[in-house]
Amino acid sequence: MTLFHGRTGTEVVSLKKPGKENISLILFALPAFIVYALFKLFPAVSGIYYAMTNWNGINNAGKSYDFIGLDNFIEIMSDKYYWKSILFTMKYVLVMIIVVNIAALVLAVAIESRKRMKGIFRTIFFMPNMISMIIGGYMWMFVFTKVLYYMADNWGISFFDKSWIGDPQYAFIAIIIVASWGAVGYLMIIYMAALQGVPVNLKEAASLDGANAWQSFWHVSLPLIQNAVTICVFWTLNSAFQVFDVVYALTGGGPGRATQTVAINIYEEAFRGNIRYGYATAKSTMLFFIVFVITLIQLRVMKRKEQEL
Amino acid sequence: MKQKRSLINILVFVFLTAAAFFCLFPLLMAFVNSFKSNRELLANVVTLPRQWNFSNYIRTFDKMHYLRSLGNTIVLAAGGVGLIVLFSAMAGWKMCRTKNRLSKALFSLFVFSMLIPFNSIMIPLFRVVMMFHIKDSLIGLVFVYAGLGVSMGVFLYHGFVKSIPYELEEAARIDGCSSLQVFFLIVMPMLKPITAAICITNVLWIWNDFLLPLIVISDSKKYTLLLSTNTLFGQYSNDWTAILSALILAAVPVIIFYAFFQKQILHGISDGAIKG
Numbered sequence: 001m002t003l004f005h006g007r008t009g010t011e012v013v014s015l016k017k018p019g020k021e022n023i024s025l026i027l028f029a030l031p032a033f034i035v036y037a038l039f040k041l042f043p044a045v046s047g048i049y050y051a052m053t054n055w056n057g058i059n060n061a062g063k064s065y066d067f068i069g070l071d072n073f074i075e076i077m078s079d080k081y082y083w084k085s086i087l088f089t090m091k092y093v094l095v096m097i098i099v100v101n102i103a104a105l106v107l108a109v110a111i112e113s114r115k116r117m118k119g120i121f122r123t124i125f126f127m128p129n130m131i132s133m134i135i136g137g138y139m140w141m142f143v144f145t146k147v148l149y150y151m152a153d154n155w156g157i158s159f160f161d162k163s164w165i166g167d168p169q170y171a172f173i174a175i176i177i178v179a180s181w182g183a184v185g186y187l188m189i190i191y192m193a194a195l196q197g198v199p200v201n202l203k204e205a206a207s208l209d210g211a212n213a214w215q216s217f218w219h220v221s222l223p224l225i226q227n228a229v230t231i232c233v234f235w236t237l238n239s240a241f242q243v244f245d246v247v248y249a250l251t252g253g254g255p256g257r258a259t260q261t262v263a264i265n266i267y268e269e270a271f272r273g274n275i276r277y278g279y280a281t282a283k284s285t286m287l288f289f290i291v292f293v294i295t296l297i298q299l300r301v302m303k304r305k306e307q308e309l
Numbered sequence: 310m311k312q313k314r315s316l317i318n319i320l321v322f323v324f325l326t327a328a329a330f331f332c333l334f335p336l337l338m339a340f341v342n343s344f345k346s347n348r349e350l351l352a353n354v355v356t357l358p359r360q361w362n363f364s365n366y367i368r369t370f371d372k373m374h375y376l377r378s379l380g381n382t383i384v385l386a387a388g389g390v391g392l393i394v395l396f397s398a399m400a401g402w403k404m405c406r407t408k409n410r411l412s413k414a415l416f417s418l419f420v421f422s423m424l425i426p427f428n429s430i431m432i433p434l435f436r437v438v439m440m441f442h443i444k445d446s447l448i449g450l451v452f453v454y455a456g457l458g459v460s461m462g463v464f465l466y467h468g469f470v471k472s473i474p475y476e477l478e479e480a481a482r483i484d485g486c487s488s489l490q491v492f493f494l495i496v497m498p499m500l501k502p503i504t505a506a507i508c509i510t511n512v513l514w515i516w517n518d519f520l521l522p523l524i525v526i527s528d529s530k531k532y533t534l535l536l537s538t539n540t541l542f543g544q545y546s547n548d549w550t551a552i553l554s555a556l557i558l559a560a561v562p563v564i565i566f567y568a569f570f571q572k573q574i575l576h577g578i579s580d581g582a583i584k585g
Binding site: 021022024025026028029031032033035036037038039040041042043044046047050107110111113114121122123124125126127128130131132133134135136138139140142143146147150151181185186189190192193213238241242244245248262263266267270271277280281284285287288291292295 | 317318321322324325328329331332333334335336338339342350353354355392395396397399400402403404407409411412415418419422424425426427428429430431432433434435436437441452453455456457459460462463488492513516517519520524535538539542549552553556559560563564566567571574575578579580
């Protein structure tokens, strides 16, 4: 049909009948769209409705429920444990953003400064990333509850002699250690790629002008990898807000509810004990709005910083 | 100057070695102690086992139904990734090549949800799963993973198709190929690089996903590796030799996968991040 007319691709497309074009488009997009609509779009939209019902797993096995307006959201306002879990999660997110990004950047710079054995270090540092945080978390649990005590008792390292899982303060540190262990390799890879993109002649020029390694990193490399910093901070923020596996494996949110993250709080509300699906959905809807606002603010701040440089 | 240089080099090396040791420490501890008897473990956790005794492994291999759990996990990962690649390549390619309002609207519909965290949809999703009676169904879960994964896939394919030439498709069409033939014979082979990256990220995601199976699967015959490890951890709460051998067994497939695909995995991450 287009044999004698169109030479370029755009002409071919424009010569086709728009109706036929759309049918073809719909047919090709349909499989993806069906699964997407069923398992992501519909849950996301219907969640807003369920958040306004008293749906739970007890009444008629979860099959009947009533619309109760904003009652769930009003209840959330005075739900002490929910806000505690939000606060705990925010503290976790903040510490993770700082600790993991600095650690990843330091490792990336250290590896990039070497001529030999780059590959093996990279391989090792990325390895924890491959392993589920459930598996890694239980392995660390062994380290915290058995190995460190052994070292404290037999080698006299009294610093290790702490209730790493049982004391809220140390449990938080333990969670940060394990979560950083699992995340740092990923960010390190991104930082390494960014550092490799910094032109060598710029660094040479800086060192000819008498800059030491630190100055050259701070004034030459870091501004040039600002983009990678934005990506990594964004990634940490997003994944840290949803943290579940590490905490589930290490402390289960305990002792008491001291290390309960918001994901654990929602999970417990819905699938343990109360089985209040509607109320838990309201909690998760609230979480979405909080994350959404924070993401917008963060993107704006990072963009402005980038432009300044 | 030169001396100072080499001193710094040595310090960097020492630092990196210490960090590497820290990275491997929990794996090492788990490995070493998984071969010990309970009494030996209590006596000394940091030494090598007196003999490499596999009895813990034999015990947990049966107890966690290792092969069955492994099989279930492979079904989920392979099925999920297969569907994600097929569905999102079809949609992403056609949407990129069709330049009209409908196509644009569809694309933004796929992309806009990428920021919605899983936590926010997990309970309504649980309800959808109940409605379709696919609780405890691995095949059903494969489709759920596809639904959760296609938006990212469509986004990546859509972006990649822009960079491949249109002329080949046009030529094939003039030679009488149908749309499906063009897609499978011409387009899919050209999408290989991005397909590899999508396969790897999604295999890792599904393989290591814990929360969704935890919610959706309650029949122990359908347990994934992580679910059976988790159950075993609960049952043997103080029997560390059993738990550690189970943890090593659960980690082994991923480590083998890493050994084979290390290059692709690391490339996929750095490319994806920089382009994204």
